[in-house]
Amino acid sequence: MPLHPSPLRVLGHGARLGVKEAEAALVEHYPRLVRLAYLILPPALGRHRRVLTAHAVVQRALRTGARNTAKQGADAVPSQRSGGTTDGVPRTAAYTAVRLRVVRAALAHERRPRWWPGRLPAPAALRPSVPVVRGLRLFPRAGGMDELALDRALADAPATVRAALGARLLENLSTDSAAALLTEAGAGDSSAALRTAGRLAGEDHARVGRMLRSDEFDPCTVQTRPTDLLRRRNRVRAGAAALVLLAVTGALVLPAVTEAGDTRPAALPAPVAGGALDASALLRTSPEQWADTSRVDFSAWPARGGRSGDRALLERALSGWAAPPADAEITAAPGTSRVAPALPPRLLYAGDVADEAVVLFHDGGVRVVRYAEPSSGKGSPTFEFARVDDADVTTASALTVSRTRTSARYLLAPWIAGSATRDLLAPGTPARPLEVGTDGVTVPVPVPQDGGDCAAWPVLQLRSSERIVEKHAFLVTDLGELSPVHLTHTPAPGSGAPARQPREATGPEALSGWARTACSLRTLRHTGVRAVNNWQFARQPLPGGGSPADWMCTRADTWQGQGRVLVQFLPPAASPVARAQVVSERRNTALCSRFGQHLVAGAHWRAPDGSWYVLAAGSRAVERIEITGSVRGSAERPTLALRAPRGAQFRVGAELRGGGPVPAAG
Template identity: 70%
Template sequence: MPLHPSPLRTPGPGTHLGVKEAEAALVQHYPRLVRLAYLTLPPGLGRHRRVLAAHAAVQRSLYGRARPAPEPGGDGVPAPRSAIGTDDGPGTPAYAAVRLRVLRSALAYERRPRWWPGRAPAPAELRLSVPVVRGLRLFPRAGGMDEYTLDRTLADVPATVRAALGLRLLESLPGDRTRALLAEAGVADPAGAVRAAAQVVGGDHERVRRILRSGEFDPCTVQTRPGDLLRRRHRRRAGAASLILLAVAGVAALPSDGGSDTAGPPATALRARVPGGALDPTALGRTPPGQWADTSRVDFSAWPPRGGRTDDRELLGRALGNWAGPPADVAVTAAPGTAVVAPAQPPQLLFAGELDGEAVVLFHDGGVRVVRYAEPLSGTGATALDFARVDNADVTTAAALAVGRTGSSARYLLAPWVAESATRDLLAPDTPARQLDVDRDGVTAAVPRPAEGGGCGSWPAMQLRSSEEIVEKHAFLVTDLGDLTPVHLTHTPEPGSGAPARQPREATGIDGLAAWARTACSLRDLRHTGVRAVNHWQFARQPLPGSRSTADWVCTRADTWRGPGRVLVQFVPPSAPVEVVSDLRNTASCSRFGRHIVAGTRWRSPAGAWYVLAAGSRAVHRIELAGSVRGVSDSPMLAVRAPRDAVFRVSAELRDGGAVSWSADGLPPP
């Protein structure tokens, strides 16, 4: 039977909103409230738990002590009801009060530690009007590449920024009311959250609003899928086996003569802890050799097992056992954001063989991780276990894995689709690439590694080419930054006059190699940070005052496997060393959703005069300096005479009416 709420009465200032008014507002605007909660909640919850938590946050907003009704038209309320023209529309105080509670509840998730019960839907929440069936998973409808890219970008920013984005685009609130509502919800820096949300959007307000209103971000229109039925079955069996093993262990633990402690848990006990036969060497996944040429998923799942010991059950069993429960003498390393836990199901075998005095095994774990196990052949030396994330890998980022590494070189296992391989020095772009020897298993000869410390006299990289069965004439560059997977290097050329915006392209051409030759040494700051790919974007070229030379403005963006990006904005003069003018963390700048940028620096001319230089990307049409030095330019570039110690900030207007800013020496942005 449909619910027909009674008309809302008009609460005056200082009165309390009753449950009936709140319920009427919630029922009528339930989908938009749930969408706002879903956008604000941490993506780390996973889509299923995030859907349940969004519905729970909205439904629980009806409970608790009623709050005074906000002043109509005041902070946090978009407009008086009379201005909207409805009795229960989104501009009413009842709706504003419910929305505020929903926002507070969603923001609270990210402030709680992972072990806090409220981070996952509690049983009380699941008893609300959300259909929950054991083993049934709920997912919003999958969108396209735009939706996926925006979702990954939003995973990099705090919940306060996602909330500000939802209020600005989904709720269509102006900036001042968004800041007021965030402050009322307990956000410490609402103005900063609104500015960060504007950077995520860039100038594409309508496009991002359309994406946020798509099925990808709609937790009310969901698809249902079963959980891992086989895993549940294995868990039931493992539970029964565990009870039996506990009984046997209890008998074995009785006092006996001449007992001694063991170095670690026996293999049978480890297998009992890990369900689904994940530690059984005979259950390892093995991809057929030619599948990579006949699949739409070209990543590590298409790698066949290679190496001379792929059938050595003892070696594979030791590798799996050490993975599940590494003893104290095993050196364990993991890239940032990589879970160091036992496999949940039998992993895929990529390699098992002998290399440089070690027995090495490589596993691929369910599309999320690669794991390297290495033990010495001679009995001397340390056993090592390395973990790295590889989710959503592709032709280039799944092209190689470090199978062996020394202080100055590394050997790689290449993907089966790599047809040609060579090495080159990024600091010597005019020197031809040298062919790299590869054995029949796909293992390369030793490749020099970039020096860890000291000077930067060279920067080795591999130039690989995919088989024409995958992509015709596709060559690309990768380099070693200390993780199991080498990093894919790309290049975005400088904007041409009147030309459309260019997407990142492979850096194997003349322009790409010349660009990386100036900035490759800045990659040292990205070592051991779990980087997936780095793009070099030359967003401006500026004539230098008092000379005939030009300087480049470069945005070097590193995308990590776990999501967050890091940006180095660099000023590249013709002869002086490269200067990093900004080091931004967890930002969408210089990506598809942060295409507009402006930056500034101090520069000394050959004649000894000091200037403040500023430049912006192609959409910038006006730049203004503020601080101890002032200036205006109706172009994407500006140069102003200034003292050597000038303190300044840069603001820029975009052609579409947006704005970007940059500040030096801690000055707040405008």
């Protein structure tokens, strides 16, 4: 099944951007565009044909229509509007033009004639052209009940409403921008479509947006099944007979045909995005822009390093990015594209670090790329790719410049006014100042080790400049990738802190919690994690008095959006770094996020006198809790302790204030 764009054609008279830039934007954001087309296409096509048609719509997005007028037509690429991304969505003129064509073509399928695709020819704009897949049926992976219900609701909605949902929730466009896109694409009454889409999404737009980004609506990640095997066998036999007849007919006709030469076009080379690989076209931010911008992320980083003017080094890095040498070592974080840049990337750093020449690029708000070559000139180059879309003042605070098995050097953001190191397994030990060079690169810093007994967990404690935020210190830790991971903490109910978003993990309570849970971060290495939050969702009095136990939900959010949860039980312990007991683990879940704020969990616990108990606890909105199984009991409060045999089988249930069940974490 061809998943690459068709050969380039002229975009139309009056186009102001080159076709190569538009094609590069299409290739770079191909999965996003195909998902949008799949959403808009009529579900009546069936999932197999809908998948193929979505790919075809995107692949044909660069082709021209029949008209070619003196004025810039609707199909021409518009003039440059803006660059980079906003809310993770590309805002280049090339991407905007390609997206418009995709939406227009997808909407056209809703207006096809009833007899299409029959024997009569359809209008050119509606003529189908899909990739051919023989012997297999393709369909996206199934989601949950919520995704299925949404898919059924969308099947009853007009294509313009589905397009409006895609514009608002997949593309994150404002109401005015979405209306303009729908109008340009020929959607008719765009305002009515947006109102209907708003009613369909209800009050929780974020939840519907997550469902639209799930596997249920992803035509790039598909499952396969065979077609009707008996019918296919009969068709093969009939086809073989037809081929024999055609061969006989051809043998009689070919002698009468004069040889006119081979008019087939030569194969086109793979396109490269114009000046994107030109070292002189690299974007460079002024040194003080970070202090005078509302977008504090990698786009505000200036170009630093002693070799930022070394054109030869930069050209080797760019050309190797587009066409890596055979011996190059390439690593990429999960969900990170390795294709060449669509537009000139931003230079963040170029310099000599340890025994390597290192170059760091920022590509359009989506990726950071590290290129390194041995300073001696002997050895293979390395490339490392990582996602950084929607990075902010904390997640764009540092990048790994070089790494060994035991240490790493970091390039700090220009807004970092103070830096130190500390050990999460020594919460009472003050942070130690970290030496940073004039180019923003730190001295070697110890990194957490994969093996061993987890005797230490080093982290960076950074402080933002007061020019952008006052008294803001935060922690980041190394999990083996380009971008360190932001660590946060949400305090327990009853601590006097209101329920709100996670806060920085620099206070005594946060450090105490991380001292007992830090070693669980080992399982997150090289998984594309953006941030990890420790939510102390309950504090439970224990039988026999004494100190209470804490319940912690450790949630890791990835740059791709998926979440991974560890629910951990922290009974009183003699050591402040005694490891928590992992109660359950969940992947690809909204639990313990702002979209999953209610939780209940249970665990076995042995009291100091040797007695065994089943404990259960819920988050702050839990009103009633119940334990069933080989031991039974309930309480009108968010915690419960029942004496039970060791290893007793049990289930935990709970209800919220005002009614409604609470999801159990295992």
